[in-house]
Amino acid sequence: MSRDLRCPHGCTGGRFEALNAPLYVDSRACYLEHDDSLATFVCAECAAVAIDLAEAAETIRREAEVEPQVLVCPQCGTQMLPPLDDELAPYVECPTCETRFAVEEGMPHLHRGELESWEDEG
Numbered sequence: 001m002s003r004d005l006r007c008p009h010g011c012t013g014g015r016f017e018a019l020n021a022p023l024y025v026d027s028r029a030c031y032l033e034h035d036d037s038l039a040t041f042v043c044a045e046c047a048a049v050a051i052d053l054a055e056a057a058e059t060i061r062r063e064a065e066v067e068p069q070v071l072v073c074p075q076c077g078t079q080m081l082p083p084l085d086d087e088l089a090p091y092v093e094c095p096t097c098e099t100r101f102a103v104e105e106g107m108p109h110l111h112r113g114e115l116e117s118w119e120d121e122g
């Protein structure tokens with residue numbers, strides 16, 4: 001994983017110390033590799049914990065990939081976006097079969113079996 005370390009205080013030396021990073025050497029004690037997966041990087045000049053811009057960008061990218069929440073029509077299975085302009089609306093209407101259902105019923109994590117035995121009295 002590539003990193004892009006920056007000192008939060010703006011030091012321009014570009015040198016950082018990796019704490020908690022095992023360092024592997026060969027039989028002559030020459031550097032082979034290190035494992036920085038759990039490391040904390042600190043600025044070599046002011047010892048402030050460095051900011052990893054590459055990791056921050058990766059985190060933002062991963063969050064952007066999270067699927068938007070969708071509602072699933074309990075009647076026909078059509079997926080639709082929740083009504084964002086009126087989040088408090090208790091019911092939404094399926095654009096395909098025009099079934100009205102509660103927003104909570106359309107949440108995919110709900111057990112489908114419970115819905116099949118449920119009957120609308122209206």
Ligand SMILES: [Zn+2]
Nearest residue numbers: 007011043046
């Ligand atoms: Zn610094």
Ligand SMILES: [Zn+2]
Nearest residue numbers: 073076094097
């Ligand atoms: Zn439907």
